[in-house]
Amino acid sequence: MSSHMKPMIEAREALHNLPVYNSGISIAQAREISGQSDIAALASNENPYGTSPAVRQALDSLVPSRYSQSTSGTLRQTLAEKLKTDSERVLCGNGSEELIGAICRTYIRQGDEVLTVVPCFGLHQIEAIAAGATVKKIPMTKAMDYDIDGLVNALHQRPRIFFISSPSNPVGKALTKTDLDRLLDATSAKTLFVLDEAYFEFIDADYPNGLDFLSQRPDLPWITLRTFSKAYGLAGLRIGYGIASHPQIVKAVQNCLSPFNVNSAAQIAASAALKDEKWMQATADIICKERERLFQHLTQLGVTVIPSQANFLFLNLGIDAARVAKTLIEKGIIVKPWKEEGYTEFLRVSIGTPQHNDRFAVELAKILDLS
Numbered sequence: 356m357s358s359h360m361k362p363m364i365e366a367r368e369a370l371h372n373l374p375v376y377n378s379g380i381s382i383a384q385a386r387e388i389s390g391q392s393d394i395a396a397l398a399s400n401e402n403p404y405g406t407s408p409a410v411r412q413a414l415d416s417l418v419p420s421r422y423s424q425s426t427s428g429t430l431r432q433t434l435a436e437k438l439k440t441d442s443e444r445v446l447c448g449n450g451s452e453e454l455i456g457a458i459c460r461t462y463i464r465q466g467d468e469v470l471t472v473v474p475c476f477g478l479h480q481i482e483a484i485a486a487g488a489t490v491k492k493i494p495m496t497k498a499m500d501y502d503i504d505g506l507v508n509a510l511h512q513r514p515r516i517f518f519i520s521s522p523s524n525p526v527g528k529a530l531t532k533t534d535l536d537r538l539l540d541a542t543s544a545k546t547l548f549v550l551d552e553a554y555f556e557f558i559d560a561d562y563p564n565g566l567d568f569l570s571q572r573p574d575l576p577w578i579t580l581r582t583f584s585k586a587y588g589l590a591g592l593r594i595g596y597g598i599a600s601h602p603q604i605v606k607a608v609q610n611c612l613s614p615f616n617v618n619s620a621a622q623i624a625a626s627a628a629l630k631d632e633k634w635m636q637a638t639a640d641i642i643c644k645e646r647e648r649l650f651q652h653l654t655q656l657g658v659t660v661i662p663s664q665a666n667f668l669f670l671n672l673g674i675d676a677a678r679v680a681k682t683l684i685e686k687g688i689i690v691k692p693w694k695e696e697g698y699t700e701f702l703r704v705s706i707g708t709p710q711h712n713d714r715f716a717v718e719l720a721k722i723l724d725l726s
């Protein structure tokens with residue numbers, strides 16, 4: 356059968372116009388395109404300093420021939436102790452991405468409405484659509500703040516799930532206590548409130564800890580998502596976790612996961628990383644300082660940069676960001692041009708080492724003709 360023939364079997368209708376996740380290009384591809392060996396990988400918000408040395412050491416105990424621990428029991432216990440909660444309220448996933456998908460499969464009925472913001476983390480939309488929902492997206496304000504009034508109104512319509520990241524990926528802003536209070540007050544018990552805190556560890560100002568905050572609302576169903584991919588430097592092993600308001604939610608979502616969803620290496624590495632929080636905190640501190648330095652530098656150059664509480668900056672270039680990103684790849688620098696309608700002149704750049712950040716700033720200034 357030739358490739359242009361209609362396939363015999365078609366994917367479900369909900370998947371026909373599914374937006375594609377923008378995972379960008381790999382370091383290997385960037386090497387090929389640029390001819391450079393030292394690539395500034397500033398597109399995926401990874402930890403430029405790697406991971407704790409304790410992780411590599413712990414991985415010596417890996418036994419690849421044995422199945423991993425089903426439902427990550429030991430790790431969940433460790434997380435529960437650290438977070439002063441019950442392990443029955445903790446859930447581990449093959450990346451928090453997997454949990455986003457499982458949450459959608461657990462709760463969405465055909466035609467349900469899911470609420471989120473725009474610009475948003477792609478999977479908050481993609482997984483919801485794939486599960487059969489329609490997605491309503493409330494734009495950030497002109498100043499790129501969360502439109503709390505707009506979200507409050509939309510929450511009154513009782514969407515099935517509300518996905519919001521704080522700090523926001525890609526914007527970098529974080530929800531204040533007042534914002535969270537207003538959002539929770541507008542949420543009914545018919546809506547699952549999902550607070551995605553993938554960048555929680557990089558918050559350095561006076562913002563609320565989402566988990567502590569949500570814990571004051573046992574009357575509402577909620578989950579907060581966190582990950583080992585960003586601050587802990589374990590993106591390649593795929594491990595994230597969630598804390599839910601009620602054990603029933605964990606049980607229901609767990610039923611939509613495969614029994615050995617988190618591999619042994621990831622469970623071992625995450626446990627070791629948790630035992631060496633000092634390493635994580637030290638690198639997060641360096642990254643936050645570097646974020647402020649790059650923010651100042653780019654702002655002085657005349658670039659419009661949004662203040663960030665995460666390990667990346669969102670820049671409004673005023674010209675097509677995809678073209679700028681393409682030119683940067685030729686210089687060995689990978690960044691993420693935003694693809695959502697209305698935001699295609701925005702570029703997200705991860706905070707890397709000072710050397711890589713400077714390289715980015717120099718090349719960007721050349722492209723934009725700034726000095």
Ligand SMILES: *Cc1c(COP(=O)(O)O)cnc(C)c1O
Nearest residue numbers: 450451452476524553582584595
């Ligand atoms: C990176 C990211 C994730 C995915 O994390 P994994 O644990 O690597 O799957 C989830 N949510 C947001 C907002 C992210 O930016």
